[in-house]
Amino acid sequence: MSFIEAIRLALQQIWVQKLKSFFTLLGVMIGVTFLIAVVSIVGGMSKYMSEQLVGKVIAINSFELRRTPKINFHGDEETQRELRRRPEVRIEDIAPVVAALSPGTRWAAYAANGFNVESRYVNKPKPASFFGVTDQYFEIKRMEPAKGRLFAPQEYVNAGNVIVIGDEIATYYFPSVDPIGRELIIKGAPYTVVGVMEKQGSAFGRSFDQFVMAPMNSPLGRLKTPHGALNSIMVQTPSRDGMIAEMQAVREVMRTRRHLRPSQKDNFELETSESALEFWNKIKSYLVVAGVALPAIGLVVGAIVIMNIMLVAVAERTREIGIRKSLGARRRDIMSQFLVESATLSTVGAALGVATGFAFAKLISMVSPLPAAVELWSVFLGVGIGAGVGVIAGVYPASQASRLDPITALRAE
Amino acid sequence: MSQDIIEAPLGATAERQAVVRATGGAPDKDWVIVTRGIKREYDMGGEIVRALRGVDLAIQRNEYVAIMGPSGSGKSTLMNVIGCLDTPNDGEYWLNGTRVSSMSEDELARVRNKEIGFVFQTFNLLPRATALHNVELPLVYAGVSGVERKRRAREALERVQLGSRVDHRPNELSGGQRQRVAIARALVNNPSILLADEPTGNLDSTTSEEIMRVFESLASEGQTVIMVTHEPDIAAHARRVVVLRDGLVASDERQSAFMEQLRRGGV
Numbered sequence: 001m002s003f004i005e006a007i008r009l010a011l012q013q014i015w016v017q018k019l020k021s022f023f024t025l026l027g028v029m030i031g032v033t034f035l036i037a038v039v040s041i042v043g044g045m046s047k048y049m050s051e052q053l054v055g056k057v058i059a060i061n062s063f064e065l066r067r068t069p070k071i072n073f074h075g076d077e078e079t080q081r082e083l084r085r086r087p088e089v090r091i092e093d094i095a096p097v098v099a100a101l102s103p104g105t106r107w108a109a110y111a112a113n114g115f116n117v118e119s120r121y122v123n124k125p126k127p128a129s130f131f132g133v134t135d136q137y138f139e140i141k142r143m144e145p146a147k148g149r150l151f152a153p154q155e156y157v158n159a160g161n162v163i164v165i166g167d168e169i170a171t172y173y174f175p176s177v178d179p180i181g182r183e184l185i186i187k188g189a190p191y192t193v194v195g196v197m198e199k200q201g202s203a204f205g206r207s208f209d210q211f212v213m214a215p216m217n218s219p220l221g222r223l224k225t226p227h228g229a230l231n232s233i234m235v236q237t238p239s240r241d242g243m244i245a246e247m248q249a250v251r252e253v254m255r256t257r258r259h260l261r262p263s264q265k266d267n268f269e270l271e272t273s274e275s276a277l278e279f280w281n282k283i284k285s286y287l288v289v290a291g292v293a294l295p296a297i298g299l300v301v302g303a304i305v306i307m308n309i310m311l312v313a314v315a316e317r318t319r320e321i322g323i324r325k326s327l328g329a330r331r332r333d334i335m336s337q338f339l340v341e342s343a344t345l346s347t348v349g350a351a352l353g354v355a356t357g358f359a360f361a362k363l364i365s366m367v368s369p370l371p372a373a374v375e376l377w378s379v380f381l382g383v384g385i386g387a388g389v390g391v392i393a394g395v396y397p398a399s400q401a402s403r404l405d406p407i408t409a410l411r412a413e
Numbered sequence: 414m415s416q417d418i419i420e421a422p423l424g425a426t427a428e429r430q431a432v433v434r435a436t437g438g439a440p441d442k443d444w445v446i447v448t449r450g451i452k453r454e455y456d457m458g459g460e461i462v463r464a465l466r467g468v469d470l471a472i473q474r475n476e477y478v479a480i481m482g483p484s485g486s487g488k489s490t491l492m493n494v495i496g497c498l499d500t501p502n503d504g505e506y507w508l509n510g511t512r513v514s515s516m517s518e519d520e521l522a523r524v525r526n527k528e529i530g531f532v533f534q535t536f537n538l539l540p541r542a543t544a545l546h547n548v549e550l551p552l553v554y555a556g557v558s559g560v561e562r563k564r565r566a567r568e569a570l571e572r573v574q575l576g577s578r579v580d581h582r583p584n585e586l587s588g589g590q591r592q593r594v595a596i597a598r599a600l601v602n603n604p605s606i607l608l609a610d611e612p613t614g615n616l617d618s619t620t621s622e623e624i625m626r627v628f629e630s631l632a633s634e635g636q637t638v639i640m641v642t643h644e645p646d647i648a649a650h651a652r653r654v655v656v657l658r659d660g661l662v663a664s665d666e667r668q669s670a671f672m673e674q675l676r677r678g679g680v
């Protein structure tokens with residue numbers, strides 16, 4: 001008997017007993033639903049973490065010299081105390097750090113804080129993040145102006161009263177006019193908008209478009225760092241390998257400057273996108289364990305139910321088996337008929353589970369900030385697991401069926 | 414055992430010789446069926462029921478044989494053994510010159526599929542399958558591809574005048590029509606023998622006649638037919654009648670002689 005024939009027969013059998021089949025499938029369906037939902041959400045978060053969040057916050061092939069990590073999920077009090085005790089990274093650190101870098105390495109320093117912006121066009125002030133940046137900042141962050149221009153070299157040197165603004169600031173203060181060439185008032189002083197940056201998007205409800213940036217030496221920049229404290233010195237190398245060497249160089253400069261003995265730990269942070277992702281990978285491993293354990297329970301229950309249903313089916317259809325054997329069905333024909341039936345049953349359940357799993361993941365991503373990514377391989381995995389469970393659950397009933405003696409089976413009623 | 418053979422009342426010397434000769438090796442190819450000393454016993458919780466107590470039988474190609482005998486005489490048991498559905502406890506059975514007793518399970522399945530067409534009293538159709546699909550089944554197990562299968566199944570149904578009922582399920586067919594579907598199914602793989610165990614047992618007399626005409630015409634076309642029946646007038650269609658009694662062949666007669674015996678009221 002051909003495989004297609006067997007599947008057709010199995011689907012027919014399922015269709016005849018729709019309700020019973022549905023309940024049979026429930027276990028496998030729930031198991032696969034969980035699996036797909038978890039895989040989708042974990043996958044979605046992973047993608048989001050690495051591409052959106054961390055990628056936005058820390059540029060590629062780059063590291064930042066900071067006082068404390070930007071993305072900080074360390075919960076314990078000990079670590080927090082240690083972080084609070086660290087000295088600031090300061091403007092004076094720039095020159096020695098930069099001196100230690102290989103030629104061709106990009107660097108930029110910035111200082112940031114929140115201020116209110118005022119404007120002639122809109123009365124209600126809006127809070128914004130202020131950045132004083134050095135000249136290679138935009139290159140490293142791969143930020144391009146959507147309108148206008150970036151700062152000219154002499155504006156960095158001469159500390160001109162010029163700013164570039166984020167998309168949200170632009171639409172808020174200049175809803176109907178072109179912001180280029182117009183002024184915003186910050187701490188009483190007017191600044192001319194020379195550029196509006198491309199939209200950066202948001203992560204976990206935090207917008208990346210509410211910023212105002214000025215050259216670091218500008219009055220605004222100075223305002224930002226009254227005591228010369230910096231948020232970060234960013235270093236970007238052409239390749240990933242170079243980054244490690246540069247990090248080592250910067251570490252040594254800083255340790256020397258801070259007179260750290262070899263036994264002492266760094267009291268500054270060299271943060272890369274990978275180190276920022278570490279915490280996430282930890283969470284992910286827990287999620288994956290839960291994401292496997294939960295469906296596994298569903299699948300085991302599903303397998304037991306299917307096995308029982310198949311045993312009942314064999315008992316109910318003993319006469320059919322007798323008829324088939326009397327017409328020349330071999331053991332393996334009967335065996336494969338019931339195995340395929342069981343596998344088909346289970347695969348249909350798994351397919352339904354894939355569908356509900358995606359729906360579930362979609363629903364979660366709609367009502368919560370958790371993103372969901374539909375992964376094609378998880379469809380195959382879900383359906384494959386379904387078929388596997390069906391085959392395993394079907395082996396015993398199918399072999400019972402195949403062993404029936406034809407004449408005994410024919411006499412059954 | 415040898416005593417059994419000598420005592421077994423074989424109707425004609427040719428049959429006896431076929432059985433005796435089979436002792437040494439395979440019988441002549443002309444003999445579709447040769448059984449020697451077939452025994453089938455059932456252990457009913459200590460009490461042994463002897464359904465067949467040493468049956469010798471030889472049936473040639475193209476014969477139309479009726480098997481008669483009182484209830485419980487072992488007719489169905491013998492048919493099941495001949496149809497390879499049941500295994501005897503003792504004795505030998507050659508089908509088309511091949512010893513069935515030594516066959517593996519898969520070989521038996523192949524024989525049931527290719528060599529034997531079995532028609533049951535209770536039809537034994539798959540209730541949820543259409544007439545066509547029921548007739549297709551033996552071809553499915555023979556590995557015949559879909560299109561070819563459908564064509565041959567349709568052809569077999571047309572042979573039993575059911576060409577217009579291919580898509581009907583058993584419960585949408587009359588008893589006679591169901592039995593004709595079963596006959597088509599039995600014939601579809603061109604078996605060397607057609608076995609029928611009381612094929613008209615569940616049918617009224619008019620329908621029985623109709624079914625008998627089907628067997629009659631198959632036999633006249635050269636199909637080897639072995640049929641169990643209780644009705645002398647149905648047995649009258651056959652050209653040879655084997656009577657079983659208590660698990661043994663009580664008589665084995667060509668029809669002409671048997672008819673005489675009937676007239677004398679001897680069976």
Ligand SMILES: Nc1ncnc2c1ncn2[C@@H]1O[C@H](COP(=O)(O)OP(=O)(O)OP(=O)(O)O)[C@@H](O)[C@H]1O
Nearest residue numbers: 455457462463464483484485486487488489490491
């Ligand atoms: N599966 C079985 N278990 C126990 N005894 C059986 C079994 N099958 C048949 N028998 C016994 O074997 C004997 C022969 O049975 P069989 O069915 O061959 O008779 P039969 O000639 O076909 O009778 P009928 O005309 O009533 O169909 C009977 O005594 C019956 O009770």
Ligand SMILES: [Mg+2]
Nearest residue numbers: 488489490610
């Ligand atoms: Mg009987």
